[in-house]
Amino acid sequence: MSEQLPSVLDFLAILSCPITGNDLRELNPEELSALNTLVEQRELFHYEGSQETQAFQRALTSSCGKFYYRIEQGVLILLKNLALTTAEHLNQEEDRSGLMKDKKDVQDFYNQFGWNKTEDGVFHDADEFEDLRPVSQEYVYDCNMRVKNYLRPKGDYLLDAASGPIQFDEYLEYSKDYKYRICMDLSFLALRQAREKLGNRGIYLVADITNMPLKAGTIDAVVSLNTIYHITKDEQVTAVQEMYRVLKPEATGIVVYSWGRRSHLNNFLALPHKIVRKLKAIVRTSMPQKEGKTPELYFHAHPRSYFTSERLGFDMKLSVWRLVSVPVMKYYVHGWLGGKALLRSIYRLEDKRPEWCGKVGEYPMFVFQKKVEDMPSHSQPQENKELELTLN
Numbered sequence: 504m505s506e507q508l509p510s511v512l513d514f515l516a517i518l519s520c521p522i523t524g525n526d527l528r529e530l531n532p533e534e535l536s537a538l539n540t541l542v543e544q545r546e547l548f549h550y551e552g553s554q555e556t557q558a559f560q561r562a563l564t565s566s567c568g569k570f571y572y573r574i575e576q577g578v579l580i581l582l583k584n585l586a587l588t589t590a591e592h593l594n595q596e597e598d599r600s601g602l603m604k605d606k607k608d609v610q611d612f613y614n615q616f617g618w619n620k621t622e623d624g625v626f627h628d629a630d631e632f633e634d635l636r637p638v639s640q641e642y643v644y645d646c647n648m649r650v651k652n653y654l655r656p657k658g659d660y661l662l663d664a665a666s667g668p669i670q671f672d673e674y675l676e677y678s679k680d681y682k683y684r685i686c687m688d689l690s691f692l693a694l695r696q697a698r699e700k701l702g703n704r705g706i707y708l709v710a711d712i713t714n715m716p717l718k719a720g721t722i723d724a725v726v727s728l729n730t731i732y733h734i735t736k737d738e739q740v741t742a743v744q745e746m747y748r749v750l751k752p753e754a755t756g757i758v759v760y761s762w763g764r765r766s767h768l769n770n771f772l773a774l775p776h777k778i779v780r781k782l783k784a785i786v787r788t789s790m791p792q793k794e795g796k797t798p799e800l801y802f803h804a805h806p807r808s809y810f811t812s813e814r815l816g817f818d819m820k821l822s823v824w825r826l827v828s829v830p831v832m833k834y835y836v837h838g839w840l841g842g843k844a845l846l847r848s849i850y851r852l853e854d855k856r857p858e859w860c861g862k863v864g865e866y867p868m869f870v871f872q873k874k875v876e877d878m879p880s881h882s883q884p885q886e887n888k889e890l891e892l893t894l895n
């Protein structure tokens with residue numbers, strides 16, 4: 504097997520079973536062949552209930568020996584609903600309906616559209632949601648690099664929560680002096696492509712960032728860019744809490760969020776653009792519809808008042824990633840109108856007044872630091888979880 508992964512032994516100590524929270528270990532060849540016999544006999548099931556029909560080349564198991572996780576093309580599949588087990592361990596009382604519909608839709612969107620490339624070799628995600636014009640390149644790059652200023656410059660593990668394929672090269676700079684970058688995402692396609700970029704300096708986990716298969720206090724820095732608002736509205740806080748949980752003491756986490764339509768500044772600036780779009784839509788309804796519309800993607804932006812310390816259990820500082828939205832940039836910023844200089848001025852303003860820009864602008868950046876007193880004394884709760892499961 505030429506998977507060119509770092510041996511999983513190098514980082515197994517920080518992983519945990521997404522169902523029980525237990526330690527994980529890799530199956531030895533005899534155990535693997537016993538597992539494949541179960542597959543042949545149709546006796547192995549996904550936790551969500553469907554039957555497993557594909558043989559394994561490598562797999563992990565939870566230390567209780569009840570759950571198995573596939574390693575496929577160097578990617579570890581650590582989603583609860585895709586854990587494998589025998590019929591006797593399928594807990595009939597628990598809701599095993601798989602990923603909630605909104606999550607499944609986001610996963611399908613990225614596997615089938617967002618992380619495929621256009622004819623120009625650009626990810627559909629960037630093509631749809633980013634300003635890729637040369638006039639904006641410097642500003643987009645500088646804002647992406649701004650994230651790095653908040654992170655520990657080096658360490659063992661940088662977690663990229665919902666990494667996608669690490670679509671912009673400057674993202675790689677965050678983890679340049681780290682031993683490993685952990686890329687965690689629901690999209691297998693994204694992680695395969697991330698692996699092409701990072702090779703054996705990456706750890707690739709298909710996992711849900713609202714239920715991270717990582718032990719508490721193990722990560723030196725965590726970033727999550729442009730994702731939390733694609734998570735079901737009731738689970739957005741859970742995702743940020745998970746980021747906080749896995750951080751080492753005094754390590755920093757960054758979340759780039761969007762206020763969506765709640766950014767009054769961008770609403771105001773986008774008004775002419777919206778009017779033109781509405782008019783175009785009216786004209787279009789009287790004409791035949793274009794084929795190949797972009798599929799829908801879940802989006803929910805909470806107001807600023809939602810992310811309180813009480814709700815989160817820790818403090819977050821408000822800063823800014825980018826003041827202006829992509830439609831506003833595309834509408835006002837043009838080379839022939841001094842667009843580059845305009846964006847440079849915006850960037851300087853963001854640097855001078857980060858909190859104000861984070862409040863009124865489109866994309867705030869939340870910054871939080873793990874408090875030493877919030878570290879668990881040891882991983883006791885994980886053992887309790889396992890106990891609950893066996894008692895059921």
Ligand SMILES: C[S@@+](CC[C@H](N)C(=O)[O-])C[C@H]1O[C@@H](n2cnc3c(N)ncnc32)[C@H](O)[C@@H]1O
Pocket residue numbers: 606609610613628664665666667668669670671687688689690693710711712713727728729730733734
């Ligand atoms: C807009 S993309 C952002 C990707 C990357 N952070 C960036 O800025 O280029 C959102 C990503 O979040 C992933 N995602 C959404 N919900 C997730 C979840 N609950 N757990 C893990 N990944 C998730 C999607 O699969 C997708 O790759």
